[in-house]
Amino acid sequence: xxxxxQPTPVLLSEERQITETRRELVLNMGPQHPSTHGVLRVRxxxxxxxxxxxxxxxxxxxxxxxxxxxxxxYAQFVPWTDRTDYVAAPSNNLGYVLAVEKLCGIEAPExxxxxxxxxxxxxxxxxxxxxxxxxALDIGALSVSLxxxxxxxxxxxxxxxxxxxRLTTNMMEIGGFSRKIPPELPExxxxxxxxxxxxxxxxxxxxxxxxxxxxRTKGVGIVEPEVAINYSLTGACLRGSGVNYDVRKAMxxxxxxxxxxxxxxxxxxxxxxxxLVRVEEMRQSIRIIEQxxxxxxxxxxxxxxxxxYVIPPHETVMTTAEDMQRHFIWVIxxxxxxxxxxxxxxxxxxxxxxxxxxxxxxxxxxxxRIRSPDFVNLQSLPYMAQGxxxxxxxxxxGTIDIVLGSVDR
Amino acid sequence: MSDEQQQAPVPALRPREPWQTGYWGPTNPDEHPAxxxxxxxxxxxxxxxxxxRDEMTIRVKREALREVVAFLRDHPELRYNxxxxxxxxxxxxxxxEPRFDVVVQLxxxxxxxxxxxxxxxxxxxxxxxxxxxxxxxxxxxRECYDMFGIVFEGHPDLRRILLPDDWDEGHxxxxxxxxxxxxxxxxxxxxxxxxxxxxxxxxxRP
Numbered sequence: 001x002x003x004x005x006q007p008t009p010v011l012l013s014e015e016r017q018i019t020e021t022r023r024e025l026v027l028n029m030g031p032q033h034p035s036t037h038g039v040l041r042v043r044x045x046x047x048x049x050x051x052x053x054x055x056x057x058x059x060x061x062x063x064x065x066x067x068x069x070x071x072x073x074y075a076q077f078v079p080w081t082d083r084t085d086y087v088a089a090p091s092n093n094l095g096y097v098l099a100v101e102k103l104c105g106i107e108a109p110e111x112x113x114x115x116x117x118x119x120x121x122x123x124x125x126x127x128x129x130x131x132x133x134x135x136a137l138d139i140g141a142l143s144v145s146l147x148x149x150x151x152x153x154x155x156x157x158x159x160x161x162x163x164x165x166r167l168t169t170n171m172m173e174i175g176g177f178s179r180k181i182p183p184e185l186p187e188x189x190x191x192x193x194x195x196x197x198x199x200x201x202x203x204x205x206x207x208x209x210x211x212x213x214x215x216r217t218k219g220v221g222i223v224e225p226e227v228a229i230n231y232s233l234t235g236a237c238l239r240g241s242g243v244n245y246d247v248r249k250a251m252x253x254x255x256x257x258x259x260x261x262x263x264x265x266x267x268x269x270x271x272x273x274x275x276l277v278r279v280e281e282m283r284q285s286i287r288i289i290e291q292x293x294x295x296x297x298x299x300x301x302x303x304x305x306x307x308x309y310v311i312p313p314h315e316t317v318m319t320t321a322e323d324m325q326r327h328f329i330w331v332i333x334x335x336x337x338x339x340x341x342x343x344x345x346x347x348x349x350x351x352x353x354x355x356x357x358x359x360x361x362x363x364x365x366x367x368x369r370i371r372s373p374d375f376v377n378l379q380s381l382p383y384m385a386q387g388x389x390x391x392x393x394x395x396x397x398g399t400i401d402i403v404l405g406s407v408d409r
Numbered sequence: 410m411s412d413e414q415q416q417a418p419v420p421a422l423r424p425r426e427p428w429q430t431g432y433w434g435p436t437n438p439d440e441h442p443a444x445x446x447x448x449x450x451x452x453x454x455x456x457x458x459x460x461x462r463d464e465m466t467i468r469v470k471r472e473a474l475r476e477v478v479a480f481l482r483d484h485p486e487l488r489y490n491x492x493x494x495x496x497x498x499x500x501x502x503x504x505x506e507p508r509f510d511v512v513v514q515l516x517x518x519x520x521x522x523x524x525x526x527x528x529x530x531x532x533x534x535x536x537x538x539x540x541x542x543x544x545x546x547x548x549x550x551r552e553c554y555d556m557f558g559i560v561f562e563g564h565p566d567l568r569r570i571l572l573p574d575d576w577d578e579g580h581x582x583x584x585x586x587x588x589x590x591x592x593x594x595x596x597x598x599x600x601x602x603x604x605x606x607x608x609x610x611x612x613x614r615p
Contacts, residue, residue, distance in 0.1 A: 059571040066556075067581055071588050102462055229518065232492050232545025243518065245491070250521045251432055340461040343514055343525065345493070356512070358498055366503070371494040371514075379548040408571060 024052060029393065031060050037134060037397065038404030042381070046390060054385040054393070056378055061408040069368030073334035074100050075174055075311070077368070082168035084370060085406035088127035090119040090159070091348045093172040098253060099344035099355035100174050103337045104309040112176035112303065113254045114296035118189060119162070119171060120254075120346075121285040121292075125196070126155040127349035127401075128278050132203060135275070135398035139216045144206050151199045154192050161185055175310030176303040186293055193286050193293075200282055207275070217272040221384040221396045224269060231380040234373050235351025236277045237400060241269035247347040259291050271399040278401075309335045334363030350374045350401050370409055374402040433464045433523050441465055443487050443524050450480055464525060471528040474511070475537035478526060481515060482542060489515035489524055492539065495549035497557045500529075501584040507531045509559055513539070530559060538563040556582035 030041035039060035045053040065084060069077050081092040094116055101107060108116065129152040133145030156166040161182055163171040171177070207213045223233070228241040238245055246263040248256040264280035266273030304310050311330050312323040339361040345354040351373025358367040377400050384396045435441045438458035447467055448455045454473030459466045469477050481489040494514040501508060507529035515524045530536050538561035539546040550561045551570040558580040561567060569576060578591050 059569075059573070062571045064581060067586075067588065070582075105462070227544075229491055230544045232543060232549075234493075245518050250518075251523075341466070342462050342464060343494075343523070352493065354494055354514070356494065356496065356514070360503060367498045369494070369496045369512075371496075375548065375552075376545060379545065383544075 023047060027390075031057075037402055040378075040397065040402065040404055040407075042393065042397070044385075044390070044393065049390050051385045051388050051390060051393060054382045056381050058375075058378070058404070059408050061404045063409070065409045066368055066370060069365055069370075071364065073363045074337070074365065075330075075334065077365070078173065079168065079170045081370075082170055083405060084372060084409055085127075085348070085350070085353075085374075085403045086167060087130045087403055088123040088349045089167065089169045090123040090171055091127075091346065091353065093170065094120050095344065095346045095348065095353045095355050097172045097174055098346060099342055099357050100337070102344050103340065103342045103357055103359055104174075104306075104335075105338075106175060106304050106306045106309055108176035108304055109301045110255070111297045111300045114292045115177065115181060115302070116172060117254050117256065117259070118289050118292045118296075119159075121288050122155050122158060122189070122192075124349040125282050125285050126152050128282050129155075131278065131349075131398075131401045132275075135395075135401075136207060136213075138394045138398045139213065141207065141210070141213065144203060147199065147202055147206070151196065154195070158185070158188050158192065161188060173303075173311065175306060176301070178303055178311060178314070181302070186296075189289060190293060193290050196286055197283065200279060204279065208279075214272065216392075216395055217275060217399075218270060219268075220271045220388065220392050221399060222268060222270045223380065223384060227383065228269065228380075231383065232376050233351070233380055235348070235377065235401075236274050236281065237351065237377050237380070239263065240266035240274035240277045242267055247345050247352055251345070253344070253346055256288075258295065259288050261288050261291075271395050274399050309337070336361055336363050345371075348373050350403070350406070351377055372406040372409060374400065375407045375409070378402055378407055432521060436460050436463050436465075438465065443467065443481060443489070446484060446487060447477055447480065451477060464523070466525040466527055468527045468529070471507075471511070471530050471534065471536050474513070474526070474528045475539060475542065478513060478515070478539055479542050481524065481526070487517065488519050489517045489522075491516040491518050492543040492545050492549075493523070495539065495546055495553060497553050497559055497582075499557060499582065499584045507534075509557060511536050511553070511559065532558070535560045535562040537561070540564055556580055558583070 025046045027044045027046055028041060029044055031039040041057040041060065043055040043057055044051055065080055068080060078093055078096060081096045082089040085092050129148040133148035136144035159169050160166045162185055163169050163179060223241050225241045225243050228238050228243055234245065242265050244263060244265055249263055261284045264277045264284070266277050303313060307326065312327050316323040317327045337359045339359055341358045343354055343356045345352050353373055354371035356369040356371065357365050360366040381396060381400060385393050388396065434443065438444045438460055441458065444458040444465065444467060451469065451473055454470040454477065456468040456470065481487050492513065493516045496512050498510045498512060499508065500510055509530045510527050511530055513526045515526060528536065536559060538550055540550065541563065548570060550564055551567060553559050554561065554567055555569045555571055568574065579586060
């Protein structure tokens with residue numbers, strides 16, 4: 001037992017001391033360092049300015065989300081998914097909701113699936129904008145973050161118009177959307193699609209051929225394709241090395257098999273290629289959103305009408321006795337999916353986000369596992385940082401694109 | 410938006426089952442190539458193959474987990490070369506023996522197919538580590554040890570990852586671990602505030 005009333009003893013380890021034979025220095029970067037995102041702490045062993053060993057220490061934001069998932073009913077857990085990766089909350093909602101729908105064997109209506117794709121792609125752009133701004137800020141280009149956060153506001157305005165929240169959206173529900181699509185929302189999204197390609201050109205003008213940016217990113221943090229697969233990397237970290245794996249193409253969920261888009265691939269696997277891949281992904285997301293807006297039906301149901309698993313629509317709850325009873329049961333007792341286990345993966349902005357749910361037939365998940373992409377991607381940091389310069393570590397942390405809420409869960 | 414794009418015909422909805430959103434191979438275990446290959450190569454270690462919602466799960470004995478995963482990775486026709494996830498499930502409330510399931514999600518990038526490999530393990534037994542096969546298993550196994558207390562034999566650096574190094578309260582994702590932990594936490598320097606009684610605040614005078 002730890003006595004919390006006593007002060008913590010300060011231990012000076014042998015590694016801290018520099019002797020005649022040992023010239024290594026152990027340096028703690030974080031957890032409060034401004035250029036390690038969130039509360040990441042990296043324990044670096046330095047020989048001069050070269051990194052000899054690197055040990056990321058995580059867990060400062062661990063809230064036990066998986067344990068909480070085992071004590072909440074299925075529909076109650078959706079807000080918790082917002083809090084894992086909070087810069088792309090709709091994508092997290094989507095992964096969880098799809099997993100539960102797969103477990104129950106239901107499917108959202110076509111119109112809801114199109115709007116889910118639009119919201120997920122907007123979330124991808126918003127996440128990439130946060131990444132680009134902070135990554136450039138870490139490396140030293142301050143002004144890019146002013147541009148990216150300006151444009152991210154437009155996406156947050158769209159989220160706010162749709163569901164009233166800007167960051168932790170909680171917008172998707174099991175079976176579709178229970179909110180109506182505001183009539184002015186499609187035009188807002190179209191306006192954004194018309195505006196945003198110009199904004200991407202602005203970022204590229206600032207960075208792509210900037211000699212300082214090239215010097216800081218080209219040839220830094222090279223990951224070979226076979227190493228990237230061996231480290232279980234996904235997302236832009238894997239595609240920057242030239243491995244063609246995108247869940248949207250490999251195992252299409254929602255209606256991605258109807259959409260025409262391309263998967264950008266890098267060639268060298270360095271920080272610069274991953275930057276190019278993510279910038280191109282934003283352009284492809286705009287293509288996807290435009291096609292979705294063209295194909296989405298303007299009228300039709302947004303919620304599946306499934307007697308057991310889906311909350312009944314508000315109008316019939318107020319007018320019919322059966323739906324009022326169903327609504328009562330759904331809220332008070334929750335619904336009970338069949339016994340079994342499912343794994344559902346989606347292409348999150350950071351990689352493959354997987355939800356693995358084991359159901360024992362009760363209204364509460366028996367086991368809820370979140371395979372968060374950046375937790376798995378972050379373990380390639382020691383490989384990338386081996387032999388790199390101290391200043392490059394900041395670029396390497398940025399290129400993995402971590403959000404500590406998702407890493408620590 | 411140009412006129413051509415607006416008038417583009419919408420492709421027809423291809424028929425599919427509602428939950429068929431990923432590809433896991435044939436739904437019949439007797440037709441699944443990975444199940445056939447593993448059953449033929451490891452007749453003693455193979456236990457069962459289960460299909461639920463088109464997802465194929467192979468259950469093997471824990472001693473053979475590393476050999477089975479290596480076989481699936483190196484087989485020229487299977488090539489499950491991407492370790493997507495490694496986690497565990499505490500089966501305390503569902504069955505007697507064995508207590509945990511270690512769940513490995515594999516994916517084949519060239520064949521675009523998933524597979525799930527499971528093995529049962531009791532408290533106190535060890536599972537062969539997959540780090541010699543996949544470097545990506547390192548943190549996943551550390552998390553598994555941190556949350557469940559499952560020891561992976563052959564892991565180079567098995568220590569806690571999400572919880573502090575000096576955490577002495579056990580492993581929180583076990584089913585017998587209470588949701589709020591074992592200990593009554595008191596913040597140092599602060600006394601526990603008195604519980605607020607509803608309506609006890611004085612009303613402001615008009």
